[in-house]
Amino acid sequence: MTGRRPASESPFPNRIAELRERAKMSRLELAELVGVNSQTIGYLERGEYNPSLALAFRLSDVFGLTVEKIFVRNQPKGGKRR
Amino acid sequence: MDAQWLPYAVVVGTAVLAFLFNMVASPRLTRALNSPVEVHVPWRRPRIIAGKSLVTIWFASAALYLATLPQVLELPGVDLSGWSIPTLAIMLLASFAATTYKRSLAQQVEDQLDERELAARNGFYPLAHQTVLMFASTLFVILFIVQLGSNEIDLGTINSETALGSAITLLFFFWVTPSLVHAWRDPVPDEVSEEMRRALKDAKRELRREFRGLSIEIDAAGAEVKDEIRKAMGMGETSKKKGRSPRGLKVAVNGRLVKGASAAKKRAKPAKKGKRS
Structure with a gap:
């Protein structure tokens, strides 16, 4: 298990919590829809776990958004990326 | 000379057996005997304390059990032999608790875990085996150095009870360590x-x-x-309303005209004092 860190420090912060709240879904409901444990949704929302591509696409299907609109890429500190 | 390799053979044999047990037999056994015991405490701190104390209890009881074995710890005036069975019982109970702790991820079968849990569980095993091997190697080196330093310990005459006790402890250590790692590094899910x-x-x-x-x-x-x-x-007593001079209205105090009732009161005080004196 990785140590706890704020979601903002995650290299791939996401909007799962916001989208879930907007859809008025509980973690349990979302977890059932994407086929994971509800704790895993908590980990994802806190940015403590980065999902596999398969899970990311399942989440994008549930929210009806593209993966890029759910997961954001933080710019690395050393410089700009193309 | 061959007998000196006995501890090493015990450690390596136990390691191999435990590794095989963990990799092959443990999931099947878990599927058959998986306990429904689950720690459900709604607060974060008790869970952490529970996990860490479980690990501490396990190590303490294992150490004490090893110390009670003949020839291991011989101190003048100290007889630990009476502690042997209670500490072994505590160690076994702690092992059971660790392996069923929140349906410990380390002992879960793959089809009950999602991708994160699977990754976490798979992470416990290398770490656990690394820990055990480090611990066993260090112990072996220490014993070897001690044996080199003094010829008092003859490994060829190690009591069978001691050898059996050590083997049991090591076997349990290997079996339980992944669960102990999980208990120690409890991920603390949504409480x-x-x-x-x-x-x-x-x-x-x-x-x-x-x-x-x-x-x-x-x-x-x-x-x-x-x-x-x-x-x-x-409606009743309008005339009994408290008479307050409106702002700006001048009131006569001590023969002088002053503005407002409050000012009039202030001015009136020195006059009273003067009367008393």
């Missing part, structure tokens, strides 16, 4: 379910709304009562 949190939030909101409604009603009732009192006072 309070989302539904419960939402229900609490709704209840709070409802209470606040009711309280606000009640306070508005009380204010309205209070205002009505005040109006009634005011009306009653106005």
Whole structure:
């Protein structure tokens, strides 16, 4: 298990919590829809776990958004990326 | 000379057996005997304490059990032999608790885990085996150095009870370590379910709304009562109203004209003093 860190420090912060709240879904409901444990949704929302591509696409299907609109890429500190 | 390799053979043999047991037999055994015991404490801290204390208890009881074995710890005036069975029992209980701790991820079968849990579980095993191997190697090196330093210990005459006790401890150590790693590094999942949190939030909101409604009603009732009192006072004794000079009106005090009632009071004080003296 990785140590706890704020979601903002995650290299791939996401909007799962916001989208879930907007859809008025509980973690349990979302977890059932994407086929994971509800704790895993908590980990994802806190940015403590980065999902596999398969899970990311399942989440994008549930929210009806593209993966890029759910997961954001933080710019690395050393410089700009193309 | 061959007998000197006995501890090493025990350690390596146990390691291999435990590794095979963990990799092959453990999931099957878990599937058959998986305990429903689950620690359900809604707060984070007790869970951490529970996990860490479980690990501590395990190590303490294992160390004490090893110390009670013959030839291991011989101190003048100290007889630990009576502790042997209780500490072994505690160690076994702690092992059971660790392997069933929150349906410990380390002992779960693959089809019950999602991708994160699987990754976490698979992470426990290398770390656990690394820890055990480091521990066993260090112990072996220490024993070897001690043996080199003094010829008093003859490994060829190690008591069978001691060898058996050590082997049991090591075997349990290998079996339980992945669960102990999980218990120590407890990921602390969502302590309070989302539904419960939402229900609490709704209840709070409802209470606040009711309280606000009640306070508005009380204010309205209070205002009505005040109006009634005011009306009653106005209709009955209007002349008995406290006579306050309106602002700007000059009042005569000590033969001088001053502005307002408060100023008049201030001015009036020195005059009173003067009268007394």
